[in-house]
Amino acid sequence: MLTKTTKECWEEFIAFIKKECSRAEYANWIAPIKIVESDNDNTSLKVPNVFVREYLLDNYKETLAQFFPTDAKGMPKIAFVIEEKRAKSVKSAIPPPPSQKEKSSLEREMQLNENYTFDHFIEGPSNQFIKSAAMGVATRPGKSYNPLFIHGGVGLGKTHLLHAIGHHIKKHHKKLRMQCITTEGFINDLVNNLRSKSIDKMKRFYRGLDVLLVDDIQFLQDRLNFEEEFCNTFEALINQNKQIVITSDKPPGQLKLSQRMIARMEWGLVAHIGTPDLETRVAILQHKADQKGLKLTSKVAFFIAEHIYNNVRQLEGALNRLGAYCRLMHMEATEEVVENTLGEMFQVIPTGKVSIDRILQSVASMYNIRESDLRGQSREKEIAFARQIAMYLAKELLGDSLTKIGLAFGGKAHSTLIYAWKKITTQMKKDENLRRRIQMARQNIET
Numbered sequence: 001m002l003t004k005t006t007k008e009c010w011e012e013f014i015a016f017i018k019k020e021c022s023r024a025e026y027a028n029w030i031a032p033i034k035i036v037e038s039d040n041d042n043t044s045l046k047v048p049n050v051f052v053r054e055y056l057l058d059n060y061k062e063t064l065a066q067f068f069p070t071d072a073k074g075m076p077k078i079a080f081v082i083e084e085k086r087a088k089s090v091k092s093a094i095p096p097p098p099s100q101k102e103k104s105s106l107e108r109e110m111q112l113n114e115n116y117t118f119d120h121f122i123e124g125p126s127n128q129f130i131k132s133a134a135m136g137v138a139t140r141p142g143k144s145y146n147p148l149f150i151h152g153g154v155g156l157g158k159t160h161l162l163h164a165i166g167h168h169i170k171k172h173h174k175k176l177r178m179q180c181i182t183t184e185g186f187i188n189d190l191v192n193n194l195r196s197k198s199i200d201k202m203k204r205f206y207r208g209l210d211v212l213l214v215d216d217i218q219f220l221q222d223r224l225n226f227e228e229e230f231c232n233t234f235e236a237l238i239n240q241n242k243q244i245v246i247t248s249d250k251p252p253g254q255l256k257l258s259q260r261m262i263a264r265m266e267w268g269l270v271a272h273i274g275t276p277d278l279e280t281r282v283a284i285l286q287h288k289a290d291q292k293g294l295k296l297t298s299k300v301a302f303f304i305a306e307h308i309y310n311n312v313r314q315l316e317g318a319l320n321r322l323g324a325y326c327r328l329m330h331m332e333a334t335e336e337v338v339e340n341t342l343g344e345m346f347q348v349i350p351t352g353k354v355s356i357d358r359i360l361q362s363v364a365s366m367y368n369i370r371e372s373d374l375r376g377q378s379r380e381k382e383i384a385f386a387r388q389i390a391m392y393l394a395k396e397l398l399g400d401s402l403t404k405i406g407l408a409f410g411g412k413a414h415s416t417l418i419y420a421w422k423k424i425t426t427q428m429k430k431d432e433n434l435r436r437r438i439q440m441a442r443q444n445i446e447t
């Protein structure tokens with residue numbers, strides 16, 4: 001490596017990358033990059049704008065490290081010169097306009113899922129609060145909670161609520177300019193508008209909105225430059241009392257975003273959407289079955305809801321599969337039919353033997369996290385809590401010594417296990433939902 005000039009390194013990198021990416025990708029993102037210095041210690045690359053740099057680092061940081069000298073952390077030692085401000089008129093440095101397929105959302109019709117309305121959203125203790133907050137926002141946009149930040153695990157109805165707000169506003173506040181977009185969509189918009197030099201048009205569009213609904217803000221993490229643009233849009237809107245609603249898989253404080261962005265998102269109302277309890281799951285199943293014209297007795301609905309408990313999307317998937325089977329076979333949805341068709345979807349396959357693995361598996365699936373997280377050290381609130389539940393169950397269900405249980409959790413001390421056990425025991429006395437959930441996990445583990 002030492003004998004090579006950085007220019008040679010760059011040429012080799014380019015030769016390699018050409019084989020790795022598509023022709024369009026190469027033309028749009030790689031070709032505009034130029035090497036500007038070629039002494040052996042300093043590599044300097046000229047990029048047309050920050051997005052190209054972002055793109056290069058996002059996608060090829062490791063590859064660059066294989067071709068260029070690296071720093072102590074193994075990162076490629078490359079400096080970037082951004083051409084944007086100095087040479088806006090340099091045509092060749094700006095990637096070509098987007099293809100038809102990548103058309104900006106400004107020209108796209110806003111897509112709201114027609115089933116995701118308030119009428120089709122079933123309430124229960126886990127989502128009552130957030131549903132009424134969402135209705136408040138939909139009824140009086142910009143005047144109740146702003147921003148409204150909805151967070152919770154996958155498949156729990158975040159997108160459903162976001163679109164429900166959208167539908168309501170579309171129907172009752174016809175004059176308001178509204179955009180409902182995923183974070184990916186926003187980023188794509190930004191990139192496309194940058195490429196086609198219509199960034200000002202895009203800024204005007206977003207900043208002229210009355211309502212902005214943004215799904216899955218977690219995708220803004222580690223996208224520094226996009227984050228800044230989003231934050232500017234956000235502030236411009238909030239300062240004019242325009243309504244913003246954001247969904248996320250984590251609360252603001254746990255997102256890897258700038259303090260500025262986090263603080264802005266915490267300005268209004270931050271509300272959590274939890275896993276629905278058994279009765280709510282049954283009600284959701286029955287509502288969806290009605291919609292699909294599938295007959296479901298309450299016994300069968302309970303049977304399914306008892307086995308599939310950690311997200312509504314799975315419940316819906318189960319129902320679709322059951323519906324298709326019953327239609328094809330001209331059969332009623334009996335418990336036996338359910339077991340035959342859905343058996344493999346049920347969350348814990350009964351083997352009759354309680355083990356630490358079974359406990360971890362069950363708790364991990366209940367909270368939608370990885371078993372390795374339960375064994376690991378993460379202090380993230382949801383993971384730490386799930387881990388305490390797993391410790392509680394291990395102490396309750398396994399005859400093993402505390403040392404042995406501690407080892408299964410990556411070598412935790414006795415005191416940690418006892419603390420977790422006491423905490424969960426106390427909390428279960430106060431929290432009906434938690435008690436039921438643990439009971440259900442326990443049944444699953446013991447069956």
Ligand code: ADP
Nearest residue numbers: 120121122154155156157158159160284312313
């Ligand atoms: P998320 O965005 O949180 O991952 P979605 O909003 O996509 O979840 O919801 C997944 C599926 O579950 C959707 O089909 C949605 O209609 C349904 N769903 C979730 N919660 C409810 C609820 N409370 N009532 C009715 N359907 C729900």
Ligand code: MG
Nearest residue numbers: 158159160215
């Ligand atoms: Mg979603």
